[in-house]
Amino acid sequence: MTRPHLDPARQTWMQAPETVAVMEALDAARPGGSRFVGGCVRNALLGERVADIDIATQLLPDETIAAAKAAGLKAVPTGKAHGTITVIADGVPFEVTTLRRDVSTDGRRAVVTFTEDWAEDAQRRDFRLNALYADRTGAVTDPTGGLEDVAPRRFVFVGTPENRIREDYLRILRLFRFEAWYGAGDPDPAGLAAAAALKDGLHKLSVERVWAELKKLLAARDPRAALAAMAKAxxxxxxxxxxxxxxxxxGIVDQDVQYGLAPDSLLRFVALADGGPERIRTMAAKLKMSNAETRRLEGAVDPSAREDVTKAFSDMAAAxxxxxxxxxxxxxxxxxxxAAGEVAPPPRDWTLLAKFAREWAEPEFPVKGGDLILLGYEPGPMLGDALDELKAYWIAERFEPSKDELIARLKTH
Known part of the structure; x- marks a missing residue:
């Protein structure tokens, strides 16, 4: 059987000057002691875009720092206690992590000790597809059987699923996130069963970690199958x-596919939540969303103009x-x-309404508070109510009434 081999000439990320500089710096300190690992190797084998590049090394953290500095590169001890040093070449960060094994775990964090054994390092990783290593020539090392998972695009836990999940309960969500982004077919039955059985362990995680992982999942091109599996579990x-x-x-995913739109995690979250302002506020608070995220979600379910939004598909005045x-x-x-919730297509494409909204310039309301004071109104709530009522009439009339016409209307009411 021919082992898969990454051709460096076809992997632009391997040949990038920044990547070469980091690997040469590490190899100068220990020849052959550093390899690409995790998502970059996985994605390259799956034919997916490679974004972040992680490197595993037999160098100790202080040796990694020394090797980087000797080559004129910046080294930041972002996770030194766990073996991770961020090496920066020409502004591009690379996470370089010493091979390690877990000493103890509590479902959120681990105590580790360093090792020089690639197989030991692989045993603490989450999925077999993420436990693949590649050297600078493209030769792939597979301590856990991850190469078997490339063709079927499946995510199988390293070792016993229950053990991997108990080490870090976020792996439950990572299972579904990877399935959403890269999977094909149904999730691995053993992993799915373990995720369902141990789901209460998610309560041990910070809600910020949960929300961050859920956002990543929702950003997949089509996360429906993964979310359906999560719902069933x-x-x-x-x-x-x-x-x-x-x-x-x-319906939202279909819109994205039809119009070639980038996935919008927040809009997809609103669609998934399928509730009004109270439910959205409750979920936003529960997941400790940012103020900007909460405002966006609340605007998407604001009921104050729901009837006009519905009419907007056939009535531009309502829009x-x-x-x-x-x-x-x-x-x-x-x-x-x-539009996503309608069984039958609405009479006007939502994209036309979106374009109209982006290009529409709000007219300036011609009547000011001072105009009403000249008519005898005292500053206060009655003046504000009168202005609001007059503005509502002006909007309903498509902004056509002039200031004089609005003042005249006020005098007759």
């Missing part, structure tokens, strides 16, 4: 309090009113969500 309900709406989410009430971003989100 009861994991979505544990995280969100509901299993969510895969139908509305599916203008909704944009005035919600803002362009929230209006576009609501239009997409409504």
């Amino acid at each position: 009861g994991i979505l309900d544990l995280i969100l309090g509901v299993n969510g709406s895969l139908r509305v989410l599916g 203008e009113r909704a944009i005035m009430a919600l803002g362009a971003r929230a209006f576009e989100d609501q239009a997409r969500l409504q």
Whole structure:
């Protein structure tokens, strides 16, 4: 059997000057003692884009730092206690981690000791596809059987799934995230069963870690199969309090595919949550989302102009009113969500409404508070109510009434 081999000439990331500089620096300190590992090797074998480059080394952390400095590279001890040094070449960071094995774990973090044994290092990794190593020539080392998982694009835990999950319960979500991004077919049955059985361990994690992982999952091109498996296992309900709406989410994914749009994790989250402002606020607080994220989600479910958003698909006056009430971003989100949730296509494509919202310039309301004071209004709530009522009429009339016409209307009411 021919072992898979990465051709460096076809792997631009291996030949990049920054990569070569880091590997040469490490090899100068210990020839052959450093190899590419994890996602870069996995993605190269799967034919997927390689983004981050991780390197495993037999050098100790202080030796890695010394090797980098000797080559004129910057070394940052980002995780020195766990063996990780970030080596920076021409502004590009590389995580260089000493081979290690776990001494103890508690479901969130591990105490490690360093080793020179590649097989020992592989045994502490999460999935066999992530435990593949490649040297500078492209030769692949496979201590756990990960090469068997390349063709079927499956994610199989290293060793016993239950043991791997108990070491770090975030691996439950990583299983579904990798399936969403790279998997084909159903998840590995043993891994899926272990994830379902041990899902309560997710409570041990910080909600920030959970939300970060869920966002990455939702950013996959089509995460529906992975999310359906999570729902069936009861994991979505544990995280969100509901299993969510895969139908509305599916509509958003279909829009992305049809129009070649980049996946929008926040919009997909709203579709999955399938709830009103109260549910969204509860979920945002539970997952400790940022203020900006929370505002975006709340705008997407703001009920104040829901009727006008619905009418906007056939009535541009309603579209203008909704944009005035919600803002362009929230209006576009609501239009997409409504279109995604409809069984039959709406009468107007949501993309036209989105384009209209982005290009629409809000007219300036011609009446000011001072104008009403001249009419005898006292500053205070009554003046504000009068302005709001007048502005609502002006919006309903497509912004056509002039200042004089609006003042005249106020005098007659």
